[in-house]
Amino acid sequence: xxxxxxxxxxxxxxxxxxxxxxxxxxxxxxxxxxxxxxxxxxxxxxxxxxxxxxxxxxxxxxxxxxxxxxxxxxxxxxxxxxxxxxxxxxxxxxxxxxxxxxxxxxxxxxxxxxxxxxxxxxxxxxxxxxxxxxxxxxxxxxxxxxxxxxxxxxxxxxxxxxxxxxxxxxxxxxxxxxxxxxxxxxxxxxxxxxxxxxxxxxxxxxxxxxxxxxxxxxxxxxxxxxxxxxxxxxxxxxxxxxxxxxxxxxxxxxxxxxxxxxxxxxxxxxxxxxxxxxxxxxxxxxxxxxxxxxxxxxxxxxxxxxxxxxxxxxxxxxxxxxxxxxxxxxxxxxxxxxxxxxxxxxxxxxxxxxxxxxxxxxxxxxxxxxxxxxxxxxxxxxxxxxxxxxxxxxxxxxxxxxxxxxxxxxxxxxxxxxx
Numbered sequence: 001x002x003x004x005x006x007x008x009x010x011x012x013x014x015x016x017x018x019x020x021x022x023x024x025x026x027x028x029x030x031x032x033x034x035x036x037x038x039x040x041x042x043x044x045x046x047x048x049x050x051x052x053x054x055x056x057x058x059x060x061x062x063x064x065x066x067x068x069x070x071x072x073x074x075x076x077x078x079x080x081x082x083x084x085x086x087x088x089x090x091x092x093x094x095x096x097x098x099x100x101x102x103x104x105x106x107x108x109x110x111x112x113x114x115x116x117x118x119x120x121x122x123x124x125x126x127x128x129x130x131x132x133x134x135x136x137x138x139x140x141x142x143x144x145x146x147x148x149x150x151x152x153x154x155x156x157x158x159x160x161x162x163x164x165x166x167x168x169x170x171x172x173x174x175x176x177x178x179x180x181x182x183x184x185x186x187x188x189x190x191x192x193x194x195x196x197x198x199x200x201x202x203x204x205x206x207x208x209x210x211x212x213x214x215x216x217x218x219x220x221x222x223x224x225x226x227x228x229x230x231x232x233x234x235x236x237x238x239x240x241x242x243x244x245x246x247x248x249x250x251x252x253x254x255x256x257x258x259x260x261x262x263x264x265x266x267x268x269x270x271x272x273x274x275x276x277x278x279x280x281x282x283x284x285x286x287x288x289x290x291x292x293x294x295x296x297x298x299x300x301x302x303x304x305x306x307x308x309x310x311x312x313x314x315x316x317x318x319x320x321x322x323x324x325x326x327x328x329x330x331x332x333x334x335x336x337x338x339x340x341x342x343x344x345x346x347x348x349x350x351x352x353x354x355x356x357x358x359x360x361x362x363x364x365x366x367x368x369x370x371x372x373x374x375x376x377x378x379x380x381x382x383x384x385x386x387x388x389x390x391x392x393x394x395x396x397x398x399x400x401x402x403x404x405x406x407x408x409x410x411x412x413x414x415x416x417x418x419x
Contacts, residue, residue: 011191013039013203015403018182018194018217020044021054022158023384024209025165026396031207032172034404040174041201043194045181050162052287053211054389056354058236058267058275060250061085062387063100063152066262069122072370073385076398078123080391081152087393088156091164094270100153101249103135103144103339109254110146116254117148125152141246144339153250157270158389182210185220185378192377205403206378212286212357218380223373227382228305230360231286231298234278235326238351239266239343244273246340253339264335275351276336276343281326282312282319289353291326310364359383370395372402379403 014035017028020042028042046052061084064077088095104110113129120127130138130147138149166176177198184195185206192206210217212231218224239246251266261280268274284302285293302308312319325331329348336343359367359382371383379402384395 011202011204013041013201014205015040016192016194016201016203016206017042017209018044018206019209019211020046020049020162020166020176020178021052021209021211022050022162022165022389022392023211023381023395024207025049025162025169026392027207027209027381027399028169028174029165029172030393030396030400031403032169032174034400037173040169041203042169042174042176043180043182043196043201044176044178045197047178049166050159053354053357054162055159056289056352057158057389058265058278059155059158059269060100060267060387060390061095061154061156062390063120063125063150064123065100065102065116065120065125065150066255067119067123069119073391074123076391076394077387079394080387081154083393084156084161084390085154087161087164091160091167093156093160093164095154095156096268096270097151097154098268099249100150100252101130101135101139101142102148102150102252102254103142104146104254105144105338107145112254112257113146113148120148120150125150127151139247139249139251141342142251142339143341149249155250155268155270161389182208182217182220185217187221187375187377204377207399207403208378208380209384209399210381212355214357214380214382215359218373218382221373221375221378221380223375223380224382226362227359227367227371228301228307228362229286229357230302230305230308230311231283232280232356232358233283233289233293233353234280234356235291235332235353236275236277236351237332237348239274239276240347240349241273243343243347246274246342251339264332266336266340276332276348277351278354279322279325279332279335280356281322283355286355286357289355291353305360305362307360307362307364311360311366314364356386357383372399374402 067074104113128149135147181197186193208217215224215229253263284299285295367383373380
């Protein structure tokens, strides 16, 4: 981070926010709400909001099934779901409260399902256990030996949510500038200067919510020496139109607690169609969504990072399995047929993929919690774990607390460690 000289006049903006994904937009809106009349500039390198993680996820408004009771993740998820549904109602955004059905297909999974049920009830969720017969009544085209229904789960188009947040930001007096790539950050005693592809801008404080580029932006403030973003591509298929009515709920497998991902699931989407996915394969491009996408800088940075190789060694078997499923449509189909045997290879049609920004520490530890780093005048959201889209608005409130009340970042990190 470069030093800058002091200035006599106040900087033109109170806040600069970097990133027009859902967390950045929610943070900008929350800062404007907290401090009426403040000046705020949101910078985004793309031409519109939600171009990456926000606009390429499964669209699920999560209820908080998988998180430790009382943890920060559980609390933020529940509050975030309520806030998301309220925003959708205010802006006329379509929501389908279809519920989630988690399906066990083995005795091992039945035991894990019982543990999930206890966790859900401890988190205040109204769930129902189903035996094989009840499961067949609820979902005639799904096979399993047991299930758990989570009615407090919905689907939405998060791009529309992001556009609504952007509209609120501008209505409240904030400015959004698209096509502005951040090139550098200089911090002085009374301001922070952001070098962009269209000139420098200054503010009293900066908040970076840069997603897939979070480590690179944090490095401009000297805050990324011990972690890096490692991109994992999630590949989806869309079912043929004839299968649009195949399920009434979202259909999820029982997750393996040893793995960081939830597994391939059937997802009803706003628009009436159904997707299958995602898997999770290492990507050689942070923002390249094709199966063989490659960007030299991204690949070189990841392959030179010791933490990546430690993660790869620790997860070699599951990584190979995921890669095989990526390369073989037949293997991918087998994951789906485990609980939906009627699917055929012709049912799997192309659909857009997404990339998850996974923060990894130098020692190979996957960061599953919030990772927030700060200097005197900057705050960087280096990792906002799933379900960040659902939880975006309460996450924004935590960030705004840290910025507007000068609350120590370590307090936030202590709370995050509860998860």
